[in-house]
Amino acid sequence: MSFRRRRSNRVRPFTFTGGRTRSRHPLMVQTLVSTSEPGQEPPGTLMPESIKIYRLCRETRSLAEVSAELNIPLGVTQVLVSDLAEQDLVYIHPTITGSSPSENQVLERALRGLERLFQ
Amino acid sequence: MVSNDFSSDGKSNRKKMSSKIVIAGGFGAGKTTLVSSVSEIPPVTTEAVMTEASIGHDDTSITPDKKTTTVAMDFGRITIDDELVMYMFGTPGQARFWFMWDDLVRGAVGAVVVVDCRRLADSFDAVDYFETNKRIPYIVALNRFEGRLEYTTEQVREALEVSPEVPIIDFDARHRGSGGEVLKTLLRYALEHNRAGETVA
Amino acid sequence: MRKILIVGAGHAGLHLAHGLLTEGYDVTVITGQSSMEIRSGKPSISQFTFPTALEYERKFELDFWSALSPQIREQKLALFQEGTPVTSIRGRSHPGNGYAVAVDRRVKMADWLEFFEDRGGKVVIHGVTVTDLDYFSRMFELIIVAVGHGELGQLFDHDTSRFSGTRPRALAQAYAYDLWPPHEGESENIGWFGVTEEAGNVMLVPILTQEGPAHNLLLVDKKGGPMDAWPDRPGPEEQLRRMKDLMRQYAPDFFERAKDARLVDGRSTLIEDLTPQVRNPVGRLPSGGLAVGMADVVVTMDPFVGQSWNNSTRCAEAYLESIIEHGDKPFDEAFMVRAFDRFWEFGRDNQIWAEFASTMVEQALPEHIMNVVGAAVQYQEVADRWIQGWDCPSDFKHWMFDPEVARSYIADVRAHNAG
Structure with missing residues (x-):
């Protein structure tokens, strides 16, 4: 008797809530961010960098754009945006990765868009 | 400064979503040229400082002197419509900073490896990266410097060990229309790739 | 609560992250791979969780696999x-x-990372550069670097004063x-x-x-x-x-x-x-900020003895105790060195044993070691003590390495077995 391949023997991961937690669904450089209540002033308890992000994202921007415009390194921008999102101060937009067939419609839309733009 | 063409109008703006294409390739192969020819904004460059030991990491006989290297990557943007924005990210020229590639490749729709036919070997690392981890679909785009190609696509496929199903096309990175063709080819291939995945599943 | 950043979601970093979170600290983990990417990635050098380390994991409810694993008794x-x-x-x-149990790193780290976030920890998935770290040193009270590979390891210089047997x-x-x-x-x-x-x-x-x-x-x-x-x-x-x-x-x-x-x-x-080696645990950032390295960032061991996770668990425990004891005082260089030295009492013994165990029959064995081998073959209690050294390598110096100590130990075993 020895360890062999068995169909029933798969290890179940500890938990699989499938929630949009960062360890499973990370923020990415192209992820769009916008301030949840663009009309409001940022809470005074925020760090100066976070206040700048809050103000900047009154117009939707990608993480990479936030990083470039405020001259904050990408990794730091990720941490700050992640904290703002956790406090519901910014909204994280969906990204289209093309990895699931359900996104094919959007990919097709992107392709049609490119065909229009680059005739 | 990055200009922002697409307007925001409160919560309806939440429908906005983004996607990303990675532009990889050897140093000077034409990545930045491609990004700038198709982008609606001038390419934006972000930089990061890396430390490097100036002698081999495993050589413990001497304390290595540390030096720093600046790694740059640039990106551009295409607004497809009111709700969809596509970004193009160029990978850093130094192929050894793989962890930065991972951040760029994560969640990308696909990648283009730009190849300078005069220096095929410079593109090997990039092709190898996408062939090995197979995370996202990629195509190879041969940059036609001075209007001519030194090799046929099949010669390039063999030299760079590109899988048979991966499209190889030629283009001119300086021309907007030609760059656009590259992006369209990638998206068509990504869609095919997805549909093939669907039937298997 | 004090804000702590852990760079790298490896065995040491995540054990410490769970410990600090349990103690009420504001902990952020930043790492280059999502849990999905860990699961679908390449394997790493496999390691064990020995009985004492397993107890440390159970303290933070981190042992998910004992019931599913082959148990190495x-x-x-x-x-x-x-x-x-x-x-x-x-x-x-x-x-x-x-x-003891051995669990594929991809299973264990992915589960620990997800569990950390599920119980309230903050996770950010992004590769970290020195530029980021420099900035982070103004945002966090303490930065702990827990990624063994990659360019951040270069922040920590080799330290031949702590260990020199490199090969x-x-x-x-x-x-x-x-x-x-x-x-x-x-x-x-x-x-x-x-x-x-x-x-x-x-x-x-x-x-x-x-x-x-x-x-x-x-x-x-x-x-x-x-x-x-x-x-x-x-x-x-x-x-x-x-x-x-x-x-x-x-x-x-x-x-x-x-x-x-x-x-x-x-x-x-x-x-x-x-290459087995030891580095200086304190890394200095360009702007003058400090970061402390842990476990395999600082200590690389011969993998044959499978002790790298034992090191990382002990290092995480030593850092956790040091951080708690330190209260509200600033985390300065002296603190970092003290925290590492607290671990190094174990780490040094482990490093010495790993070198010994992995090279022991390359040359003729010294006489006292030959005698210990003979006694281990003859007396079960000696064999057990040898094998239990995997759990706590610090024990070897108390009975094996020194010729005089080994002689007296064997004499003692013989005497009570005869009696």
């Missing part, structure tokens, strides 16, 4: 020397009912099925360790992989040694074939068990070079 050390029959020392992993190693590892027990009725869950006079060392242990229980085969030799058959970086099947060949030649008992071995899947093999 016994280990065997075999010495293969030219012209002599194989000498075997076989003992129990723990004096009580404890056992590059080459290793090959494979997860496989169909490793038979040596004979009918024998358990397949015994950890086998073999040291060879002519070549390097072999390890064959049961492990919990993503596909369920299997075995892990590991060959370690000095770089350029007979078991360093990997300069051309062969593919998985060829690697396994060569591993079998090497075992046939240098450790035939292992070959007998492994001759039919089949890889678990296409991502079951690993080839790596490493």
Whole structure:
């Protein structure tokens, strides 16, 4: 008797809530961010960098754009945006990765868009 | 400064979503040229400082002197419509900073490896990266410097060990229309790739 | 609460992250791979969780796998020397009912990372550069670097004052099925360790992989040694074939068990070079900020003894205690050095033992060690104590390494066994 391949023997991961937690669904450089209540002033308890992000994202921007415009390194921008999102101060937009067939419609839309733009 | 063409109008703006294409390739192969020819904004460059030991990491006989290297990557943007924005990210020229590639490749729709036919070997690392981890679909785009190609696509496929199903096309990175063709080819291939995945599943 | 950043979601970093979170700290983990990417990634050098470390994990409810894993309750050390029959020392992993387990890093780290976030920790997935760290040093009160590989490791200089016995190693590892027990009725869950006079060392242990229980085969030799058959970086099947060949030649008992071995899947093999070494635990950032390195960022060990996770658990515990004791005082350089030294009491003993164990039959054994081997073959309590050294390597200095201490220990064992 020895360890062999068995169909029933798969290890179940500890938990699989499938929630949009960062360890499973990370923020990415192209992820769009916008301030949840663009009309409001940022809470005074925020760090100066976070206040700048809050103000900047009154117009939707990608993480990479936030990083470039405020001259904050990408990794730091990720941490700050992640904290703002956790406090519901910014909204994280969906990204289209093309990895699931359900996104094919959007990919097709992107392709049609490119065909229009680059005739 | 990055200009922002697409307007925001409160919560309806939440429908906005983004996607990303990675532009990889050897140093000077034409990545930045491609990004700038198709982008609606001038390419934006972000930089990061890396430390490097100036002698081999495993050589413990001497304390290595540390030096720093600046790694740059640039990106551009295409607004497809009111709700969809596509970004193009160029990978850093130094192929050894793989962890930065991972951040760029994560969640990308696909990648283009730009190849300078005069220096095929410079593109090997990039092709190898996408062939090995197979995370996202990629195509190879041969940059036609001075209007001519030194090799046929099949010669390039063999030299760079590109899988048979991966499209190889030629283009001119300086021309907007030609760059656009590259992006369209990638998206068509990504869609095919997805549909093939669907039937298997 | 104090804001702490942990860079890297490895074994040490995540153990500490869970510990700090339990103690009420504001902990952020930033790491270059999402849990999905860890699961679908490459394997790493496999490690064990020995009984004491398992208890530390249970303290933070981090032991998810013991019930699913093969439980290693016994280990065997075999010495293969030219012209002599194989000498075997076989003992129990723990004096009580404890056992060791080995879990594929991809299973354990992905689960720990998700669990950390599920219980309220903050996770950010992004590769970290020195530019980021420099900025972070203004945002966090303490930065702990817990990624063993990559460019951040370069922040920490080599420290030959703590350890100098460096010699590059080459290793090959494979997860496989169909490793038979040596004979009918024998358990397949015994950890086998073999040291060879002519070549390097072999390890064959049961492990919990993503596909369920299997075995892990590991060959370690000095770089350029007979078991360093990997300069051309062969593919998985060829690697396994060569591993079998090497075992046939240098450790035939292992070959007998492994001759039919089949890889678990296409991502079951690993080839790596490493150099055991110790680095300075304090890294200085360009703007003057500080970061403290932990576990394998600072200490690289010979993988044959499988102690890297033991180190990382002990290091995480030492840092956790140091941080709590430090209260609200600033985390300065003196604090960082003290925290590391607290761990290094264990780490140094482990490093010394790893060097000893992985090179022990390269030259003729010193007389007192030969006597200890003889006693371990003769008396079960000596064999047990030797094997239980995997759990706590600090014990070896109390009875084995010093000739006088070893002599008196063996005399004592003989006396009470005679009486």
